[in-house]
Every structure is written in structure tokens, then in C-alpha cells.
Amino acid sequence: MSRREELLAAVTDHVLHEGLIGLTLRPLxxxxxxxxxxxxxHFDNRDALVSAVVAEVTARSTAxxxxxxxxxxxxxxxxRLWVAYQEEPLFSCQSVYVQAAATGLIGREPYLTDARASNARWSAAIADYLVRSGAPKSRVERIVTLVDSALYGFHLDLTTDRPDELARGVDDLAQAAQRLAD
Known part of the structure; x- marks a missing residue:
């Protein structure tokens, strides 16, 4: 592992534990x-470092x-995806992505291009999982769009809503996804 890869792993571990909001280089x-x-x-500037962290978080979550x-x-x-979203590593990975979105980082350059690439990798992993679980390839893109967007919203609601209520909503989503697959 190169020194850059070692640093990226350490920074990513730190961000997963401490969060992305308020991240500054000296304390980090x-x-x-x-x-x-x-x-x-190794990273030229803070923007490049944060983009690398978002990409690494995506790599970990897709794995x-x-x-x-x-x-x-x-x-x-x-x-099952919803259960995984509430456990590590997906819980922290999703939280970092939410923080990046909340701070406006992923909606503009220099982050936008990297965020789109990360989103494509994430969507491909979800699509692969759904196909392995019976979704037809011809419809999986629609299912991924529905499921990914909705689970992202449910993840945001974890801070304020009861998990049992969210689980019922996720099952309603799961039933809708199943209908799209049938």
C-alpha cells in the first residue's frame, strides 16, 4: 500500500467516525x-482530499x-438492504454521503464529477444485488432509482422517526419494488 493509500484509509476511518462537517486539515x-x-x-488540497474520501467511502459501501x-x-x-443501512459499514458510509450533500459539496465542482462517478458505482452495486435477488435486468434501473432514493430518505429519517415505523415504510417500498420486478 502506498503512503497516499495509507493516508486515505486513515482519513476515511477518521471521517467515518467523526464526520465530514467541519473537517479541517490541521486537526485532521x-x-x-x-x-x-x-x-x-499527497492530495494537493482539501477539496481533492474530500473527493478522495467520498470515493473511498463509496468503495467501502459498494463492497x-x-x-x-x-x-x-x-x-x-x-x-435486507434497509437492515444493512442501519449497520456498519453502511450506516457510517451513508452518513458521510448525507453530510457531503448537506454541505453542498457534491452538487458543485470540484466534487460533482467525482460524486456522479461514485453514484454510478453505488447504483451498479445495488442493481447487481437486486438482479441476484430476482429483479429482471430490463427493469432493474427503474427499481434502483426508486429504492435508492427512498432508502436515502429513510436513512435521513432515522434521526427523528421510530425504527419500527420506518421498517413498515420500507416494506411498503419493498412491495412496490417487487411489483416493478414482476
């Missing part, structure tokens, strides 16, 4: 045992989705 560097100059040497065993149906797959 101190927290991971390096200097802000070393971070700048977690790809590791999920196939479900017996699309409905079961959506419900």
Missing part, C-alpha cells in the same frame, strides 16, 4: 498522526452491498 492531520503538509503533498447474499425476492432484498 494531528488526529491521524501526520502533518497537514503531508496531506497537501458491503456486493457482499450481501442474494435474497429470495426483490421485496426481501430491499428489506
Amino acid at each position: 492531520a494531528a488526529a491521524i498522526g501526520t502533518s497537514d503538509r503531508m496531506l497537501l503533498y 458491503a452491498v456486493r457482499a450481501l447474499p442474494a435474497a429470495p425476492s426483490v421485496r426481501a432484498a430491499v428489506n
